[in-house]
Amino acid sequence: MSQDTLFDKVWDLHKVSRLPGGSDQIFIGLHLIHEVTSPQAFGALKDKNLKVKFPDRTVATVDHIVPTDNQSRPFKDNLAEKMIETLEKNCLEHKIRFFNIGSGNQGIVHVVAPELGLTQPGMTIACGDSHTSTHGAFGSIAFGIGTSQVRDVLATQTLAMNKLKVRQIWCNKKLSKGVYAKDLVLHIINKLGVKAGVGFAYEFAGPAIHELSMEERMTICNMSIEGGARCGYINPDEKTFSYIKNKLCAPKNEHWDKALRWWKSLKSDENSIYDDVIKLDASKVEPTVTWGITPGQSISINQQIPLLNDLSPDDKLVAKEAYEYMSFNPGQLIKDTPVDVCFIGSCTNGRISDLRVAAKVLKGKKVSKNVKAFAVPGSEKVATEAKQEGIDQIFKDSGFQWREPGCSMCLAMNSDKLIGNQVSASSSNRNFKGRQGSPNGRTLLMSPAMVAAAAINGKVSDVREFIN
Amino acid sequence: MKSEFTPPIGKISNIYGQCISLIGNDIDTDRIIPARFLKCVNFDSLGESVFQDDREPLKGKHPFDLEENKNATILIVNSNFGCGSSREHAPQALMRWGIKAIIGESFADIFYSNCIAIGIPCFTLPKKLIQEIQKNKDNNFLLLDIDLKNSLAKSRDISLNLEIKESSRKMFLSGEWDATSTLLENENLIEKKFHDLPYLDFNAESF
Structure with a gap:
């Protein structure tokens, strides 16, 4: 059993009681909600005649269903309109702070909370969304929950949970040029497998992680769940603190000094005990692309799609399913695979640094005429920053469509969808069957820079050939 | 559509029903x-859409469409079932289709918590045993009697030692799997924690 890791410390700090069944009752410091997984939770509160216990500890935004072309109200999609109206009504009724469209702070919940300074070290954070693990980049313990648990947090600010084990993933050296956080996390998931993290929190550590910016760290923690780990985190450091400083909801003045003192005391002890430790060499990671139907089915840009015999017996079943669904042959190179749609956005890679790196690749170039390419900033703030830097113009000049913020084609709950068996090069997080809106649509996950390269060439490409 | 849906309530100690097999690893909630x-703003109509995109191309041949499975209540799955999105809509859809318990090689964490929170016990069995059940020709008619008290599943011919997290098993037996009221019992401790946490103080002004 782990001891003295950041996870242990934050867990113990938030433990309210040991429940009769043996699980822990954990206090949730910050609860984030959105329109998709909260309406039934508010409905259940009403049925049980309960109130929101600490309305100040819940913050709402709208992201999953928002259109990215025309956000004027009412939305063209009646169901989407009904969902945003329900959230507006619930927030008003329960006095919950809501960052709506046009507020300047709306966006994907996992982009918004950090950029507002809501996400802070040492907190427990829950949200009805599996990518809540993103917030662990700040040294918080953050995890996704379902709607019944959203109800529990609203009603009690606590959750019944079993403590997770802790696996440290130590990343040596540093990433080489043209290789990004996305490549590293895809590599980790491939090496460990998509279910290795079940029952674990992942602590990402080591020189390669230390080197990453806060936004890159968010990309890593965001995808912990794709490796099965409900929670992923990184010990906070100076980068963490300076990212938070002066954000809208960050502690101010003497509160800042207090916060800083406490945050600096928060990290895994040098001799802390882990349930498991994995070490890898980050300098060996290459631009990585998924070829199958799970985020674990990835290869380096110059590799071939694995042969059935190269795979472990456990992986064969899904591999067979993947060859068939993707219409790819074992042994085929992933490089030069034609793509139809290119999507840059999502809570994994829709932040300003992601757009900057893609814009660098796109500058002065044109998107292939066979490709539909679109960029969806992760938040209104990201969109504003991109405009100030002229990044939106670089995207538009290259032939990318520049959209309004939201989750968009990461999960295709709005009208941004693949059609038929189109192949998309996507900076998002899931390549599941049907994930991007068409029941036979095909998704290749990669870094935003790699998506930009694919857009220009109209096929999967090595971004290192674009940058000097 | 099946007979009207009534959600489980109170103590859950026995589940008796026909098994339905769904073969595949890493079946995600999408x-x-x-x-x-x-x-949607409620879960009511999800039952008919469960596995929609897998079912459609199979034109009636998907396990969830086969006539002989229409009364099945115990789902038999392989490993990492329910990975991906945290959407509770997934177990809600299964439950509204008729599933009351799931036996598998392994489950994704969030999916597992969601099942427990809505009253669907999830049990694990070693891969070999799962595959044997799934291979069994008469599988469609395999009737299991699950006894949570002893973590046993029995049919006429077989007896299986099921595994389930002890905390989940206790919650089902005591009827406390619907956690809200249990959590609320500690209201004083919750208040105390709220006042003790260091960061709620230094964040008070900024919120």
Whole structure:
């Protein structure tokens, strides 16, 4: 059993009681909600005649269903309109702070909370969304929950949970040029497998992680769940603190000094005990692309799609399913695979640094005429920053469509969808069957820079050939 | 559609029913319920859309469409079932289709918590045993009697030692799996924690 890791410390700090069944009752410091997984939770509160216990500890935004072309109200999609109206009504009724469209702070919940300074070290954070693990980049313990648990947090600010084990993933050296956080996390998931993290929190550590910016760290923690780990985190450091400083909801003045003192005391002890430790060499990671139907089915840009015999017996079943669904042959190179749609956005890679790196690749170039390419900033703030830097113009000049913020084609709950068996090069997080809106649509996950390269060439490409 | 849905309530100690097998590892919650069906403010109509995109191309041959499975209540799955999105809509859709318990090689964490929170016990068995059940020709008619008290599943010919997290098993037996009221019992401790946490103080002004 782990001891003295950041996870242990934050867990113990938030433990309210040991429940009769043996699980822990954990206090949730910050609860984030959105329109998709909260309406039934508010409905259940009403049925049980309960109130929101600490309305100040819940913050709402709208992201999953928002259109990215025309956000004027009412939305063209009646169901989407009904969902945003329900959230507006619930927030008003329960006095919950809501960052709506046009507020300047709306966006994907996992982009918004950090950029507002809501996400802070040492907190427990829950949200009805599996990518809540993103917030662990700040040294918080953050995890996704379902709607019944959203109800529990609203009603009690606590959750019944079993403590997770802790696996440290130590990343040596540093990433080489043209290789990004996305490549590293895809590599980790491939090496460990998509279910290795079940029952674990992942602590990402080591020189390669230390080197990453806060936004890159968010990309890593965001995808912990794709490796099965409900929670992923990184010990906070100076980068963490300076990212938070002066954000809208960050502690101010003497509160800042207090916060800083406490945050600096928060990290895994040098001799802390882990349930498991994995070490890898980050300098060996290459631009990585998924070829199958799970985020674990990835290869380096110059590799071939694995042969059935190269795979472990456990992986064969899904591999067979993947060859068939993707219409790819074992042994085929992933490089030069034609793509139809290119999507840059999502809570994994829709932040300003992601757009900057893609814009660098796109500058002065044109998107292939066979490709539909679109960029969806992760938040209104990201969109504003991109405009100030002229990044939106670089995207538009290259032939990318520049959209309004939201989750968009990461999960295709709005009208941004693949059609038929189109192949998309996507900076998002899931390549599941049907994930991007068409029941036979095909998704290749990669870094935003790699998506930009694919857009220009109209096929999967090595971004290192674009940058000097 | 099946007879009217009534959600489980109170103590759950026995589940008796017919098994339905779904073969495949890493079956994610997008497959269990595609995102377009999440555009709803209640869970009521999800049952008919469960596995929609897997079922459609099979034109009636998907396990969830076969006539002989229509009364099945115990789902037999392989490893990492329910991975991906945290959408509770997935177990809600399964439950509204008729599933009352799931036996598998392993489950994704969030899916597992969601099942427990809505009253669907999830049990694990070693891969070999799962595969044997799934291979069994008469599988469609395999009737199991699950006894939570002893973590046993029995049919006429077989007896299986099921594994389930002890905390979940206790919650089902005591009827406390619907956690809200249990959590609320500690209201004083919750208040105390609220006042003790260091960061709520230094964040008070900024919120």
